[in-house]
Structure formats: structure tokens, C-alpha cells
Amino acid sequence: MAKLTARTPKGMRDFLPADMIKRQYVFGVIREVFESFGFEPIDTPVLELRENLMSGNYGEDAEKLIYYAQHPGAKEELALRYDLTVPLSRFFAAHENDLSLPFRRYHIAPVWRGDRPQKGRFREFYQCDADIVGVRHMGADAEVMNVVYTVLKRLGFADFTIKYNNRKLLLGIGAYSGVPENRLPFLYRTIDKTDKIGLEGVTEELRKEGLAEETVQRLVNLLVVEDGDASKRLALLGQLREEMDGIDIAQQGLEELEQLTRSADALGLLGNTAMDFTMVRGLGYYTGPIFETFITKPENLGAVQGGGRYDELIGLFRGQSLPTTGISFGIERILELMDILNLYPASIGSTVVQALVTLFSDDLQTDALKLAMELREAGIRTETYMDARKGIGKQIGYADSKRIPIVVIAGQDELKAGQVRLKRLADGHEESVNRRELGSAARRLLNLA
């Protein structure tokens, strides 16, 4: 037999109980919010036909990151899914007859990318997507923005900004600027760097590229962030309408931004949003509103969400496009930030266990199992210790090391007298209770309602 190594593949992780408890909590909150907005769960296989992932949908650089898979005895060439969007497109085409439009779905699942592993970047990681298929109206975009807001608030994030912009406006800006078509990708890449190099840096780069000074100024004047109230945002959009009069695509983008701003205002979201014309995201993918959310305090902690409207991609497999808008949480980053900002509720500990039933001697084993069942029936997650050779002191030490909040102690004499002893480890509080009251007493000690 070959020597076995206990390590995981590079860039892939085991999750210990303390990790999983946090992950389940965060996934649970997100799932609950998604469902409260009427998004339905779906799942697709981890493996897809390789040709479906390798036909240019992701671009050449991304295709290099895809993991191959194959069963040695089978002909199908497979690959591990790279994201949840192409699978959604395939899923939708396969099941269109069983789905009604509009179709709201969410999908929380792992994806694989053979990236160079580094801090916070893994080769196996979860994605967490919610999309609305089949709605052209900006109400859908306001709704997914509201989902982002509600998830982050529910998780306890206080200070965050949902930035929004519009791809049609960006296209309009390109047309308006007079930058030659073949330089437009350069233009957008440069604009996208504004948050890193500032407007001055952008100005400089545009000049270096040889753009006329007038063009540069005209462009830079448009790269505004407006996070004031609705009237300020609408006034700015009005100005731009005049300025870019006659540029159809720009007018459409501005109209979408107006509608989205009004809806976000009505929903009370504006305070956590900013209209940001420097935000670019996925060129050649998004077709309307785009979103990106940053945690802003105690400092800029980076993006935790991206998304937008992509009316073409869902049509990939069915051969006809469909309006679609959605968001994706950077769930691994959110999990990190929950720790950094200490946002987990006190009930989220390093163990699921709330009570440990100790064991005095082997002949009391079935009594201990029964006490545990009584606690479970009272809704308390309970472990039984099963090795009486370890003394009660050691058993309490085990509970302590695992941070189990309470232990139940019941020796022969106590059981005969119909009594059990409860000890809360955090403060050493101890009491004897009638066995019939075990469940309610334990709930009281755990501060459960």
C-alpha cells in the first residue's frame, strides 16, 4: 500500500466544526433572505460536459483555470464547474418547459479554479448567486439591490456602500468622448482604476495615451460619484441627459439609472448606496445596471458582492437572449469579514453541543442515554460522555475544552433520589433539580426562551 498523506490538494480546505458552524450560519441567513424575496433553490452537477465550459464562454484566460475530470472507463470528457452562471444558462435551456417566467433562482455551491492559491483565494470556493430571469424592468434590479442590502444588514454589517452604475451609460460615455473605437477597451480599463489611482492618475494615463486635452477633460468631468439624496442624483442624471443629448445608448442608460435611483429611494436603500460612474466591471458581459458592494468601516475592506444585468448570457444554450439581472456574494470574503468585525451572534460557538451528560460508572450508561434524550426532547443539543474510566473531573475538562456550556451530573444516589445536578461552566453556577424538571432547568441555564 502506498504511503498516505493527510493533506488536501493545494488551495483546497477542510472545514472543522467551528468553521462549519459559522459557514452554516452565514449560508442560512443568505438562504433565508433569498427565499424571502421569492428566489427558489436549484442545484446542478459539480461536473459539466467539458465542451460546454471550454467553448469561449469564459474567455481564454479563464479557460486555463478549469479543472478537467473524467471517468477512465467512460467517453464523456468532463470539467468541474467554474462558476454558477453558465450552469444556470444550461439549466434554463434544459428545463425551460418546466419553469415559469419570470424565474428567480438562487444557487449556493462550490466552484473550482486552478488559480495560484494565496491569502483568501482558494481553488475550491463557494459562490452564492441570486438572479431574476425574464424581467426587463428596473424593478428587478432594485429588488436584487435590496437583497444585497437586506443580507448585509441581517448579517450585522453596518457600514457598506452598494455602488451602482450602468453599462449603457459607459458605452455612451465612450461614444461621447470621441475616443476611437479600438482604444475603448483601454479607456474602460483606465476608468476602472479610478479607485486605485484617483482621478489625477486617470487624467495622466489618458494624456499619456495621446488623447486630446479637451477629450480628457470632458471624460474626467463625467467620472463622478454621487452619494447624496435622490434629488441630487436625479439632478446629476438630468444634466448628463442634456450633455449627452442625441447619444441613444447613453440616454437609455441614464433612464435606467433614474428608475433604479427612484426605486432604491422608495425602498429606503439610498443611504447605503452610491451612484458611481467610475465603476466598470466585466466588459462584454453586462448590458445594463452593474453593482458592487464594499464594506467601508473601519476602513475600506474590499468588495463583498458583484453583479448586474446581463441580458445575453442566459440565452447561450437556448439560442435566444433573455433579460436577466442578478447578484453574487463573495461569500468567502464575507466569512472572513464576519470574523474580523466580530459579527457572529453569541449563540454561534465552536461546537453545536449545548449540554454534556457525564457518566459516573458503566452501569449508569443507559440512565445517561435517557437523560440525554430528555434534554433533546426539550430542544437542547446534547452529547453523552461514554467512558466512565475518565473521572467526572476529566469529563468536565472535556466539556470545557470544547466550550460546551452546561454539564449534567447524575450519580447512583442522585438518580435514586430522582435528582440531577447541572453545572454551567462559564460561571461555575451549580444546582440540583428534580429530574422531571431537567429540560426546563437546562433551558433556563442556557438562557433559552
Add this chain to the structure above:
Amino acid sequence: MAKLTARTPKGMRDFLPADMIKRQYVFGVIREVFESFGFEPIDTPVLELRENLMSGNYGEDAEKLIYYAQHPGAKEELALRYDLTVPLSRFFAAHENDLSLPFRRYHIAPVWRGDRPQKGRFREFYQCDADIVGVRHMGADAEVMNVVYTVLKRLGFADFTIKYNNRKLLLGIGAYSGVPENRLPFLYRTIDKTDKIGLEGVTEELRKEGLAEETVQRLVNLLVVEDGDASKRLALLGQLREEMDGIDIAQQGLEELEQLTRSADALGLLGNTAMDFTMVRGLGYYTGPIFETFITKPENLGAVQGGGRYDELIGLFRGQSLPTTGISFGIERILELMDILNLYPASIGSTVVQALVTLFSDDLQTDALKLAMELREAGIRTETYMDARKGIGKQIGYADSKRIPIVVIAGQDELKAGQVRLKRLADGHEESVNRRELGSAARRLLNLA
């Protein structure tokens, strides 16, 4: 661009919302029970180092079913996990210093096997395991038996039998029978067929093999199923103790069966169990008690759970064995049976959505978004319809086709008067309520507390 095909790889499935809602319900119940017994969640990567799965741990036939995976630019040869037990063994060795013993873990996750797909058998399917590592005492085996009982009861299964036996007793029977060592695998395979071919069939096969008539009779007399009360089971075990006097391994097995029977009795499980000496399971894997659970009514619907004690396997990666016992649910089969036996509660429908807010005209979009938020705040999962070009009749038709229980209707006049209309689709019941009472009225119509 290559032609895209919307199909999944062979033997792998998409899950539509109606499937996922059922799966989430069943997984949720199982998770809740596992945690109530103090089992902690873990997860491991989908991909493992290939050498760890291909070094004889599963046997030659199983290795043929393993899917290979690899990133074209990386040296690591990987494979998709085949089960959750070898990953547990690897996990335990990798994290032993961060875990306390005893260690109770559960793991609910997909595995891959390149089996020939057929009805109810898939190449990607979920496993659902709970194990206790580090406890030698039969209390642990009684506890996992209790987990099986509690899960099945909680899911609504009324008629099932948890069969139990003991590998040590089976080894003892082999020694006692006088069958030559090299014929023992044949002996166990034959015993294992009892439920298919009956005792007569077994007798015949043993005779055909050329065993002495006395040996055959001695063997067949031992192949008993006892599902009576504890005293009957203990009496039978007492008889066998005398009969197999001097065969150490048999005596150990009988002692374990006595302890397990007593604990199961104390926990009130006996009525759903049977001590079954014809049950064999995984030769060369289990080392003590073994379990297998069958749904028994309206007819024998097959096994939904397997498990037992396997004291060697967890030591695979750490080089030293550890007592371990556990159970695994045949979760895909359980999901099928939930449908066949109609066990899903009424609240489990084909959609998560409980209310649809309709839209009269585009200018009421933000009002509709706000009404939906009010419903969500009242704990009602709510979708908003966003295309006013479809009339209210069509929107109600959409709700009906998706089986959304109630729709909210609010035209300009109603909103001005501070009113909204609610319609319950199942019985056509309709009422107008003050907008401030929308949430409570909707909860009443949905029969929520």
C-alpha cells in the same frame, strides 16, 4: 463556438426548485437530529489526492469507479471523492491536534462513482454520515442506532426495522462451524443471501459446497432473527454463549449484542429493531456491531441505512487504529420513499413563495416593492410581479401555475384609500384589508401562527 448541448453528464442530475425544496427539508431534519445528538458538521474538499483514494482502501472493483480530475497546468493528480469515510480518516489525521476525543462528526455531501446509471442509481449522489470516533463502549452504538430511529420517525416513517448483528459473532460462527478458513468468504456470502433465498436456499448452497450435513445443520440453526422483547433476545444470546463456549471472538460478540440490546431497550427502540444473525455487510471492514434499516410497510421497500463499528479504518492515515462506529443514510432512496409514501408535510410545496404582489401599472412599481417588503417583514416569502403589460388575470394565472398560495392586488384607488386586496387561490377567498394590517392578514390567510 462549438455547438452547446444542454444536457448534464450521464448519471448526473439538475435539481429543479420543487426537488430542492424537498431535499432541503429532508437534509434539514437530518441535520437537526444529528446536531441534537451532539454530532458536529465538517466538510472536506470534493477533490482528494488520487493516491489517497487509489491505494487499495476501497478494493479493486470500487477503484474502477473513481473519477479522475486534474488541472492541466498542475502536477497534482486528483480524484473526486468516492465516499465520506476515507476523507474522514484523512481529515482526522490532519487535524487530530485540533479535535478532542471522543469526536462526533456528521458530513452531508455528494460523492461520485462511475457506476452504470440505472433507476435510483446515480453517478453523483449525496451521502449522509454520522460517526463517533474514540468510544469503545456499546453506548456509542446504541446512540447511533437511536439517531437512525429518531431521524426516520421525525421524517414520518412509521414502519421500519433496524436490523443489528455483530461481526465478532459472525467470525465466531465461522470458527464454530468447522468450515475451513479458505471457504469462510463463501460461507458469509451465502449467509448474506438469506433474505433473498431463505434458509432453505442457504441450506442447499452449503450442501452443494460439500459441507458435512452436521456442519450445515449447526450453521443453519444459528441463522435466527429475533424481534421479540429484551428477555427473549437476552435468552437467545445466553443459549448461544453456552453453545459457543470457548470461542473467544463469539463470546465478545455476544457480550456486545447483550449490551446493545439492553441499551436499545432502555431507550425504547426495541419495537423498531430486530437482532438478525443472517445480516453480514462489508466483510473486512466492520469489526463489531453492524446495522441495516429497512422500510417494511406497505411492503419491504429496501434498505435506507447501513452502518456499524469499524475500528481500523479511521487509523488508516494516522497509522494507529481508533474505535469508531457510525451510520450512513441512503439519502437518495429516502427521498424517493418520502414521495412514494407521501410523507412531506403540507408546507413543503413546489415553490418557496407564499405571496405574489401583482402590478397594475408601471408607475405603481415602487409601491409594489414596498408592499412586498412589508410582507417579508411579517415573515412571508414574497415575490413581486414586475411586468404590468401582463394583466392582473395573467399574473394570477402565473401565481396559480407556480402554486403560490396568495396574491396581493393593489390598484391606484385602493392604495390611495390605504387598502389592499388579498386573494387566496386554493379556495378563491378574497378580502380587502387596511394596508397597515397587510402582514397579519396574509399570515392569517396562510394559516401561520
